Amino acid sequence: xxxxxxxxxxxxxxxxxxxxxxxxxxxxxxxxxxxxxxxxxxxxxxxxxxxxxxxxxxxxxxxxxxxxxxxxxxxxxxxxxxxxxxxxxxxxxxxxxxxxxxxxxxxxxxxxxxxxxxxxxxxxxxxxxxxxxxxxxxxxxxxxxxxxxxxxxxxxxxxxxxxxxxxxxxxxxxxxxxxxxxxxxxxxxxxxxxxxxxxxxxxxxxxxxxxxxxxxxxxxxxxxxxxxxxxxxxxxxxxxxxxxxxxxxxx
Amino acid sequence: xxxxxxxxxxxxxxxxxxxxxxxxxxxxxxxxxxxxxxxxxxxxxxxxxxxxxxxxxxxxxxxxxxxxxxxxxxxxxxxxxxxxxxxxxxxxxxxxxxxxxxxxxxxxxxxxxxxxxxxxxxxxxxxxxxxxxxxxxx
Numbered sequence: 247x248x249x250x251x252x253x254x255x256x257x258x259x260x261x262x263x264x265x266x267x268x269x270x271x272x273x274x275x276x277x278x279x280x281x282x283x284x285x286x287x288x289x290x291x292x293x294x295x296x297x298x299x300x301x302x303x304x305x306x307x308x309x310x311x312x313x314x315x316x317x318x319x320x321x322x323x324x325x326x327x328x329x330x331x332x333x334x335x336x337x338x339x340x341x342x343x344x345x346x347x348x349x350x351x352x353x354x355x356x357x358x359x360x361x362x363x364x365x366x367x368x369x370x371x372x373x374x375x376x377x378x379x380x381x382x383x384x385x386x387x388x389x390x391x392x393x394x395x396x397x398x399x400x401x402x403x404x405x406x407x408x409x410x411x412x413x414x415x416x417x418x419x420x421x422x423x424x425x426x427x428x429x430x431x432x433x434x435x436x437x438x439x440x441x442x443x444x445x446x447x448x449x450x451x452x453x454x455x456x457x458x459x460x461x462x463x464x465x466x467x468x469x470x471x472x473x474x475x476x477x478x479x480x481x482x483x484x485x486x487x488x489x490x491x492x493x494x495x496x497x
Numbered sequence: 498x499x500x501x502x503x504x505x506x507x508x509x510x511x512x513x514x515x516x517x518x519x520x521x522x523x524x525x526x527x528x529x530x531x532x533x534x535x536x537x538x539x540x541x542x543x544x545x546x547x548x549x550x551x552x553x554x555x556x557x558x559x560x561x562x563x564x565x566x567x568x569x570x571x572x573x574x575x576x577x578x579x580x581x582x583x584x585x586x587x588x589x590x591x592x593x594x595x596x597x598x599x600x601x602x603x604x605x606x607x608x609x610x611x612x613x614x615x616x617x618x619x620x621x622x623x624x625x626x627x628x629x630x631x632x633x634x635x
Contacts, residue, residue, distance in 0.1 A: 261510055269510065319521060346509030354509045390605065391598065409517050409524060457527045458591045475595040 251277035254329050255336035256287050258299065261347045269347060271338075272296075278329040284339060285313050285324035288351070301351035308465055311401030315351050316340040321406035321463045344405055344412035358402055361418055365426050365444060372436035388433040395428035395473055397466040404460035404470050410453055417453035418444065420460035420470035427473035430480075446481040454478075530587035536580030543573075589615035 253275050261269040276290045285303055292299045304310040306325045313324040318338055329337065345353035375382065404420040405411050411419045418426075426445060430438045444450050454474045461471040518524040550561035564570055592615050593608035600606070 263510075269512070343512070344514075346511050348509045356508065387600070387603075390600075409514070412514050412517060455531075456591055456595060457524070458594055459521070459523045459527070461594060462523065469594065471591075471594040472596075476597050478595075479597070 249279060251279050251282075252333060254278050254287070254333050256284075256291065256329075257336055257338045258288070258291070258351070259338075259340035260299075260350050261341075262298070263349060269340075273336075276329075278333070280328070280330050282329050283325050284315075284317055284322075284327045284329060284337065287329050287337075288324060288339070299351075300349045309399060311399035314342050314401040314403045314406070316343055316406060321403040323401060323403070323465050326465055342402055342406035344408065344415075345402065353402075355402065357415060358400070358405065358419070358422070361422050362400070362425075365418070365422055366437050366440055367422075367425050367429065369429060369432060369435050370437035372434055382434040384433055391433075392428045392431040395424045395431070395468055398425055398428070398468050398470075399466055401465065403463045403465065404468075407457075407459040407463045409457060409459075410455055414449075414453060416449045418449050420454070420474060421468075423451065423454070423477065424468050424470040424473035427477060430477075442481070442484055445477045446485060451475075451477045451481050526587060529583060530591075533580040533584035533587075536577050537584055540577045540581070543577075585616075585619055589619070 255273055255275055257271050257273050259269045260266065260272045274291045274295055276287045276295075278287060283306075285301075285306065288299065288301055289303075292301075301313065301315070301324070303313040303325065305312070308323050308326040311323075314321060315324050316322075316339070317324065317327050318332065319340075321342060324339070339351065341347045341351045341353045345355075345357075348354050371382070398421055400421065402421065404424075408417075408420050411417050423445070426441045429435050430441055430445075446452075451474050454471075456471065456475060458471045461469045464470060518528045547558075547561050547565075550557040565574075589612045593611040596611065598605055599611070
């Protein structure tokens with residue numbers, strides 16, 4: 247038995263540098279089944295109607311973090327959102343908010359990558375160990391302190407959900423603040439001092455006003471708002487410790 | 498360290514931020530939380546005025562009490578109460594995100610439990626305050 251596809255209207259915010267002075271909405275009608283994702287809808291447009299439509303995608307299973315976009319005004323992964331949710335209405339698809347549009351649904355990740363490179367996003371062993379000494383052991387409780395923050399897939403949905411980042415692009419932003427926290431909370435790590443300076447800088451936690459939407463849209467339940475706000479306490483304590491002569495974590 | 502650059506956000510078309518808080522209901526309620534914080538401050542000033550009047554003597558204190566009973570004051574109090582409830586609701590909602598991880602018996606305390614605990618403490622404190630105020634009434 248074959249299932250007849252239904253049709254849905256997808257409105258896409260197009261921006262073609264050199265052609266469009268500013269982004270414009272363009273409407274397409276695409277066939278869909280119950281299991282057709284927004285990403286597959288866009289692929290159907292690209293394959294059958296307009297090959298010039300540009301968007302990023304890779305894994306199709308919510309793990310690569312490439313296909314983040316504004317779907318009916320909400321930052322979501324296109325592969326993780328189904329067209330049936332919007333039928334019989336239409337669905338509006340736009341590039342991630344707060345990030346510059348390079349072309350159509352493709353945004354610039356330049357700022358994110360530049361900051362990512364600057365936060366020491368790797369484990370700096372607290373103590374050097376030889377292979378003969380074996381692995382760095384960790385208790386389940388120590389693992390629990392950072393495990394959820396290690397789930398980030400760099401999809402930047404939280405940046406599109408953060409008006410503070412939109413207003414002040416110097417802000418390191420929710421995703422990378424959560425990544426900083428992920429390494430700082432790891433009992434095996436020894437680079438906390440270096441990262442504390444970033445946390446306490448103006449573009450660090452103090453740019454966050456606890457809007458909290460970053461945690462709502464995160465497809466991996468990383469809860470960046472929690473990471474940022476825990477570090478407001480850490481940052482303040484560190485500042486006080488340094489002022490009263492105790493050694494804080496910052497260098 | 499993060500190297501500084503001239504165009505921090507990278508290349509491409511930048512969309513304006515004007516009216517950002519009207520684009521999403523979540524942002525609207527965030528703004529309500531921020532605005533109602535002003536209401537909390539206003540109420541603190543009203544109480545402070547009462548303390549100052551109390552220090553100035555009986556006529557000033559009675560004047561403040563009379564002002565509190567005026568229709569304008571009662572309307573203001575109802576407005577401030579609504580703002581305060583709104584502020585408490587949105588604050589307790591975000592509270593789990595502002596706290597370090599809590600573990601009880603080796604298990605992490607759920608965010609909803611923290612929010613509920615906040616409400617229970619607030620309601621119990623309000624009732625206790627009301628009861629004490631009634632008991633102290635001449």
